[in-house]
Amino acid sequence: MTTTNQTAKQSTAWKNIRKYWAYKWKEAKKARTYYAFVLPYALIFVTFTVIPVIFSVALSFTTFNMIQSPKFIFIDNYYQLFMMDDLFLTAVKNTFLISAITGPAGYLMCLMFAWLINEMPPKFRAVLTLMFYAPSISGQAYTMFGFIFSGDEYGVLNSLLMDWGVLTSPVQWFKSEATIMPCLIVVILWLSIGTSFLSFIGGLQGIGRDQYEAGAIDGIKNRWQELWYITLPNMKNQLMFGAVMSITGSFGMGAMITALVGFPSPNYAAHTIVHHLEDYGNIRFEMGYASAIATILFIIMVGANKIVQKLLRKVGA
Amino acid sequence: MAKFHFFRQRVGQRVSRSASGDVGITVFLIVCGIIMVIPLYFAVLQSLKPFDELFVFPPRFYVINPTIGNYTDLFRLMAESWVPFSRYIFNTVFITTVGTVGHIFLSSLAAYPLAKYKFPGSVGFSKLIVFSLMFNGTVTAIPGYLVMAKLGWIDTYLSVIVPAFGSTLGLYLMQSFMNDLPDPLFDAARIDGAKEGTIFWKIVMPNVKAAWLTLMILSVQSLWNTNNGTYIYSEQLKTMPYAIGQVTAAGVARQGAASAAAVIMMIVPIAIFVISQSNVVETMAKSGIKE
Numbered sequence: 001m002t003t004t005n006q007t008a009k010q011s012t013a014w015k016n017i018r019k020y021w022a023y024k025w026k027e028a029k030k031a032r033t034y035y036a037f038v039l040p041y042a043l044i045f046v047t048f049t050v051i052p053v054i055f056s057v058a059l060s061f062t063t064f065n066m067i068q069s070p071k072f073i074f075i076d077n078y079y080q081l082f083m084m085d086d087l088f089l090t091a092v093k094n095t096f097l098i099s100a101i102t103g104p105a106g107y108l109m110c111l112m113f114a115w116l117i118n119e120m121p122p123k124f125r126a127v128l129t130l131m132f133y134a135p136s137i138s139g140q141a142y143t144m145f146g147f148i149f150s151g152d153e154y155g156v157l158n159s160l161l162m163d164w165g166v167l168t169s170p171v172q173w174f175k176s177e178a179t180i181m182p183c184l185i186v187v188i189l190w191l192s193i194g195t196s197f198l199s200f201i202g203g204l205q206g207i208g209r210d211q212y213e214a215g216a217i218d219g220i221k222n223r224w225q226e227l228w229y230i231t232l233p234n235m236k237n238q239l240m241f242g243a244v245m246s247i248t249g250s251f252g253m254g255a256m257i258t259a260l261v262g263f264p265s266p267n268y269a270a271h272t273i274v275h276h277l278e279d280y281g282n283i284r285f286e287m288g289y290a291s292a293i294a295t296i297l298f299i300i301m302v303g304a305n306k307i308v309q310k311l312l313r314k315v316g317a
Numbered sequence: 318m319a320k321f322h323f324f325r326q327r328v329g330q331r332v333s334r335s336a337s338g339d340v341g342i343t344v345f346l347i348v349c350g351i352i353m354v355i356p357l358y359f360a361v362l363q364s365l366k367p368f369d370e371l372f373v374f375p376p377r378f379y380v381i382n383p384t385i386g387n388y389t390d391l392f393r394l395m396a397e398s399w400v401p402f403s404r405y406i407f408n409t410v411f412i413t414t415v416g417t418v419g420h421i422f423l424s425s426l427a428a429y430p431l432a433k434y435k436f437p438g439s440v441g442f443s444k445l446i447v448f449s450l451m452f453n454g455t456v457t458a459i460p461g462y463l464v465m466a467k468l469g470w471i472d473t474y475l476s477v478i479v480p481a482f483g484s485t486l487g488l489y490l491m492q493s494f495m496n497d498l499p500d501p502l503f504d505a506a507r508i509d510g511a512k513e514g515t516i517f518w519k520i521v522m523p524n525v526k527a528a529w530l531t532l533m534i535l536s537v538q539s540l541w542n543t544n545n546g547t548y549i550y551s552e553q554l555k556t557m558p559y560a561i562g563q564v565t566a567a568g569v570a571r572q573g574a575a576s577a578a579a580v581i582m583m584i585v586p587i588a589i590f591v592i593s594q595s596n597v598v599e600t601m602a603k604s605g606i607k608e
Contacts, residue, residue, distance in 0.1 A: 028437045033513045034430035041427035042442065044483030047464060050445065053452045055460035066459065113349070116342050126594045130587070131350035134357040137538065137586050138579075144356050147376055193353065195535060199490060202527035206497065223338065237493040244489070248450050274453060281455045294456040301451035 060291035070288060077292035088293070090268055091276040094181075095251060098272065099304070101185055103250035106192030107242060113193065114200035115227065129201055136194045142256055145187045149173035149260075174261045177269040184257060184270055191256070192249070196242030203238030207231060232315045239315065243308045251301050254278060273297050360583070363576040364388070371572055387573035391581070394564045394574055400552050402560065409541065409557040412474065413585075416481035417536040421529050424487035429521050431488075432495035433503065443492065449485050458547070465548055476548035481540060487532050494528035495521065530593035537589045542582070558582065 028035070060077055062070035081088050117128045135142075148156040151172040158170040173183045207230070215230045232239065254274030261270055263279075273293060281290035358378075363371065365383040395402040430436070431443050461480075470476040498521065506516050522529070544559040561582065565575035 024437045031430070031434065031436035034434055034436055034439075037430050037513070037517070038427040038442070041423045041483060041488060044423070044479060045446075045449075045485065045488075047468075048461065048480040048483055049449050049457075049485060051464055052457035052460035053449060055463075056452070056456045059456070059460075113346075116346055119339070119342055120346070126591070128346055128350055129594055130590060131354045133590065134354045137590065138357045138360050138583055142356075144359060190353075195486070198531045198534065199493070202494065202531045205527055206494070222335070234497075237496045241490060241493040244447060244450060251451075252453065274455075277453055278455055281458075287456065287459060291456045294453040298448075298452050302448060305447070305451070 056291045057295050059288050060295045062288045063286070064288040064291075066285050066287055073288070077289050078296070080289070081292060081296065087268060087271065088273075088276055091271045091273045094269075094271055095253070095273045095300075097181065098185065098188065098253055099247075099250040102188045102192060102253075103246045103304075106189055106250065107196065107246040109189065110193055110197040110242060110246075111200055111239075114197055114204055115231065117201065118204040119223075132193050132197065135191055142187055142191055143259065145183075145190075146174075146260060149183050151175050175266050177267055180261060180265060180269045184260065187260065188250075188253065188256070192246075194245075194249075196245045199238045199241050199245075200235065203235035204231065207234045228315075236312065236315060239312055240309060243312060244305060247301055247304050247308065251297065251304065273300075357583075360576070360579055364573075364580045366573075366576075368573055371576070372569075387577035388581075390571075391564070391574040391577040394571070395560075398560060398564070400555075400560075404553055405555060405557045405560040408474075408554060409543075412477050412481075412543065412556065413537055413540040416478050416540045417533060419478065419482045420484055420487050420536050421532055423482050424484075424532075425491045425522060425525070425529060426517065428488050428491035428495055429517050432492045433498065433500070446485055446489055446492075450489065462547065471548055472550050472554065474554065477543065481536070484536070486535065490532050490535075491525065491528055494525045498524055526596070530596055533593050534586070534590050538586045541585055 059070060061072060061074055063073050063077075064070035113132055117125055117132070120128060150156070150158070151170060151174065153159060153162065153170045155170065155173070157173065158167065161167040162170070171179060173179050211230055211234065212226065215226060220226050220229060252274055254272050254277075257265065257270050257272065258275070263275060265271055265275075274297070277290050277293040277297065280286045280293065359376075362378070362380055363376075364387050365385070366380050367382050367384045367386060370377065370380060370382070398405075431439055465471055465476050468475075470479070502520060502524070503516055506520055511519070542558055544556055544562065549555055561578045565571045565578050
């Protein structure tokens with residue numbers, strides 16, 4: 001009795017699975033035009049992005065010096081990172097500090113400027129957009145901050161502060177542990193007007209005028225209400241896009257810091273996860289260890305993204 | 318009176334605005350805009366400084382004896398290169414044009430079904446796109462090289478152009494904008510008997526013009542500045558940023574030429590930016606496609 005029952009149960013379960021896949025297959029066949037649309041891009045994307053990433057994650061469980069073939073060591077890399085590598089923990093701390101401040105602040109700056117610029121008449125708007133995007137176009141623009149925060153009396157900031165009598169002797173802005181982080185954060189914020197800003201500008205311009213007119217009839221009183229109830233809900237997709245850009249940008253900060261304060265930074269005061277990764281990947285050639293760092297950074301970003309997306313769902317509610 | 322007219326343009330389109338707020342915002346934007354534009358100004362200024370002014374420290378934000386000597390120096394140095402300099406220019410223009418056009422086309426084509434329809438695998442693939450933006454490039458360099466070697470594309474244009482087609486950012490950007498397109502737009506076309514290809518080309522693409530013009534800026538900017546050092550060995554296939562880097566690498570003596578080179582490299586991205594932005598403004602002024 002029980003055995004027949006069980007087989008019956010099994011066969012219904014089996015039937016359900018088959019039904020499910022038959023349904024999926026039918027769905028897929030119906031969507032074959034769409035697959036054809038996605039295929040060319042997907043092939044390239046998988047070949048040049050997905051395969052290398054999977055390969056790297058696999059490498060993170062090995063020790064690999066780029067000459068001998070990789071040796072499987074299970075989770076030793078991860079164990080070592082969290083248990084023995086004090087510098088990694090410093091890097092995590094610094095990265096979180098930078099991201100927690102420059103991520104949200106930079107994001108809001110992009111949004112604010114894009115919104116305000118969008119309030120302007122079209123011609124003036126185009127000029128302003130170019131002005132604000134200028135640092136991103138002029139590539140190595142941030143090297144200018146080397147002059148501003150220069151540590152001798154001729155540095156722009158030092159000479160100004162000394163003229164005003166705030167300081168009596170020059171401060172080593174980029175060379176002392178106490179000032180390095182605040183100075184870097186200023187530079188990063190100044191540089192944060194980039195990809196997200198452009199996408200916000202595009203998103204704002206896609207909002208139909210009729211929506212604002214309808215809003216005015218429905219009793220919207222000022223531009224703040226208009227922003228919260230009409231503008232932001234209408235550009236949710238761009239807001240999500242911008243959030244991902246901010247996360248990848250702020251957690252992935254590295255090259256710019258190196259250009260300003262050098263690598264390694266004074267007593268590792270500005271050492272980020274990416275610095276740690278590049279140290280092991282490009283200098284020590286310990287690719288397995290570097291891959292483990294990349295994997296952890298990846299998990300951190302995915303987690304941050306989850307949280308931010310949840311917050312963004314509340315917009316306009 | 319002129320000032321009044323300046324703001325008047327928009328009052329008919331949008332309501333609930335205070336004049337004092339408009340003025341405040343304008344002033345605020347101009348001040349911030351000037352701060353943002355300083356490095357650009359500084360880059361141009363440096364290129365016009367004669368040699369004795371280039372190294373004054375702290376750097377001056379004006380030039381006493383402006384000169385175009387840096388530019389003539391740069392062109393003279395460029396003319397001396399072993400591979401004719403026009404070849405480097407051709408390489409960069411070719412890579413930038415083909416890469417950008419292909420990237421915009423392929424990523425839009427893929428983004429349309431992913432944004433507007435649900436089919437087996439569509440959600441998973443979209444997630445994969447976002448996740449892949451979060452993986453650091455340093456450690457994927459070696460696997461990437463192995464893939465390229467297996468394909469036999471090392472030292473060809475393909476090694477630069479094809480990966481640019483599949484760049485992740487573009488698909489994600491296009492998808493974000495296409496999500497906003499109202500469904501009735503497609504239903505109407507389908508009732509009229511339009512095929513998916515027609516819908517994509519005639520309805521989707523014109524309506525997300527703002528998105529692909531933005532993508533054009535980003536793509537041109539990154540491809541224009543690429544020096545594709547990893548995959549290309551032949552001197553004939555190298556790009557302009559690489560060549561200029563070589564010309565200006567000789568330290569202090571070439572500083573003037575280097576600052577002129579920096580300005581010259583910026584001209585194309587800025588031109589593309591201006592063209593695309595003025596187009597965005599224009600299309601949006603004409604249309605009201607939202608439901």
